[in-house]
Amino acid sequence: MLSAVGPPVTVRVPAKVNLHLAVGELRPDGFHDLVTVFQALNLFDEVSVVAAHTAQSRGPVTHIGPGGPGVELLGDVDAEAAGVPLDATNLAWRAAVALGEEVGREPDVRIGIRKAIPVAGGMAGGSADAAGTLLALATLWRLDIGREGLMEVAARVGSDVAFALHGGTALGTGRGENLVPVLSRHTFHWVVALQDHGLSTPAVFGELDRLRAASDVKRIGDVEPVLEAVASGEARSLALLLGNDLQAAAVSMDPGLRRTLRAGVAAGALAGVVSGSGPTCIFLCTDGPTAVRVAAELAGAGVCRTVRVAHGPVPGAKVIDGDPARPPRGGPPASDPGPNMYA
Numbered sequence: 286m287l288s289a290v291g292p293p294v295t296v297r298v299p300a301k302v303n304l305h306l307a308v309g310e311l312r313p314d315g316f317h318d319l320v321t322v323f324q325a326l327n328l329f330d331e332v333s334v335v336a337a338h339t340a341q342s343r344g345p346v347t348h349i350g351p352g353g354p355g356v357e358l359l360g361d362v363d364a365e366a367a368g369v370p371l372d373a374t375n376l377a378w379r380a381a382v383a384l385g386e387e388v389g390r391e392p393d394v395r396i397g398i399r400k401a402i403p404v405a406g407g408m409a410g411g412s413a414d415a416a417g418t419l420l421a422l423a424t425l426w427r428l429d430i431g432r433e434g435l436m437e438v439a440a441r442v443g444s445d446v447a448f449a450l451h452g453g454t455a456l457g458t459g460r461g462e463n464l465v466p467v468l469s470r471h472t473f474h475w476v477v478a479l480q481d482h483g484l485s486t487p488a489v490f491g492e493l494d495r496l497r498a499a500s501d502v503k504r505i506g507d508v509e510p511v512l513e514a515v516a517s518g519e520a521r522s523l524a525l526l527l528g529n530d531l532q533a534a535a536v537s538m539d540p541g542l543r544r545t546l547r548a549g550v551a552a553g554a555l556a557g558v559v560s561g562s563g564p565t566c567i568f569l570c571t572d573g574p575t576a577v578r579v580a581a582e583l584a585g586a587g588v589c590r591t592v593r594v595a596h597g598p599v600p601g602a603k604v605i606d607g608d609p610a611r612p613p614r615g616g617p618p619a620s621d622p623g624p625n626m627y628a
């Protein structure tokens with residue numbers, strides 16, 4: 286339970302997949318330049334923030350923990366077992382600190398996270414929580430920071446955070462934080478195969494560097510045809526073009542992923558690819574009913590922990606409860622709900 290004063294602001298944030306992930310060379314700052322096409326899927330974490338009026342919040346917050354400012358998991362989840370840190374390293378807390386620094390406020394808030402996005406699964410779950418925290422706090426604190434301001438803070442917190450705010454389908458460059466929306470009026474249907482373990486994002490990038498130093502690793506093609514396939518809405522065209530330079534590294538670290546990728550296609554998907562830094566694999570299907578059939582068959586194939594059926598694109602982070610400008614969830618429509626500058 287959130288144990289603090291005042292109504293919480295709740296934000297829903299989607300997972301992402303990379304339809305195309307081209308990785309350049311290692312930069313001096315330890316990051317790699319990317320050219321990527323992100324798509325937001327309807328797997329959502331929920332993030333609630335509430336003012337934590339406790340002893341700690343009267344001075345600078347030097348300690349986060351039970352009851353006071355800090356982070357907790359909502360729902361029936363064991364954070365340790367799930368691999369989600371509840372200390373100052375949690376990406377949601379880091380986002381709260383970064384936004385506080387930007388606007389000159391202490392992050393004297395309690396953050397509750399309801400997780401549905403797999404942890405360390407290459408679907409940017411931690412980044413989603415960071416993005417959700419930024420939007421929720423901007424709403425709770427009634428900040429006049431604007432969308433661009435929030436995106437700048439997001440980019441400082443992590444490479445994938447800006448996209449979780451943005452949502453839809455977008456072309457990402459730089460570390461992945463420079464975003465341009467991609468025209469996509471059509472819905473794509475996916476099966477998501479989750480594993481019972483994660484892969485560390487820096488370790489997967491490091492493995493790719495190692496593989497490239499040792500031999501010529503084939504690189505994925507240009508991004509333009511991917512953008513055209515997304516715009517056309519033709520799943521069959523897009524299936525031929527799904528590509529991820531990190532896949533070789535993820536498979537090298539977790540060879541069982543080869544079986545998972547083969548099994549999805551054998552079950553009737555058009556194509557499969559490792560999502561981001563893995564180990565989650567995503568499979569593109571011709572339509573929703575096919576995705577349900579593929580998911581059922583894949584679930585019985587013993588090649589993953591569990592499966593989800595999903596679709597995209599969906600919008601980015603969105604306030605679903607507690608916005609003073611909007612009616613409560615399930616409540617009557619307001620006569621004038623007013624604009625939500627961040628949605």
Ligand SMILES: C[C@](O)(CO)[C@H](O)COP(=O)(O)OP(=O)(O)OC[C@H]1O[C@@H](n2ccc(N)nc2=O)[C@H](O)[C@@H]1O
Pocket residue numbers: 303306315316317318319321407409412442443444445446459460461486487490561562
């Ligand atoms: C693999 C992707 O999910 C694809 O969208 C992202 O590139 C990863 O984004 P993220 O998890 O938000 O990553 P960050 O928290 O920014 O960085 C974690 C680590 O991943 C590596 N990293 C990340 C992004 C990038 N463009 N190049 C990198 O080499 C770096 O070692 C970095 O220290």
Ligand SMILES: Nc1ncnc2c1ncn2[C@@H]1O[C@H](COP(=O)(O)OP(=O)(O)OP(=O)(O)O)[C@@H](O)[C@H]1O
Pocket residue numbers: 368369370374375376377398403404405406407408409410411412414415445483484486561562563
């Ligand atoms: N709110 C959070 N939720 C999940 N993990 C978090 C969170 N905050 C910090 N972490 C840490 O970050 C690590 C990576 O988590 P995350 O779920 O974002 O991985 P990912 O989906 O592979 O990320 P990406 O796709 O952005 O590379 C976890 O192993 C965990 O230790």
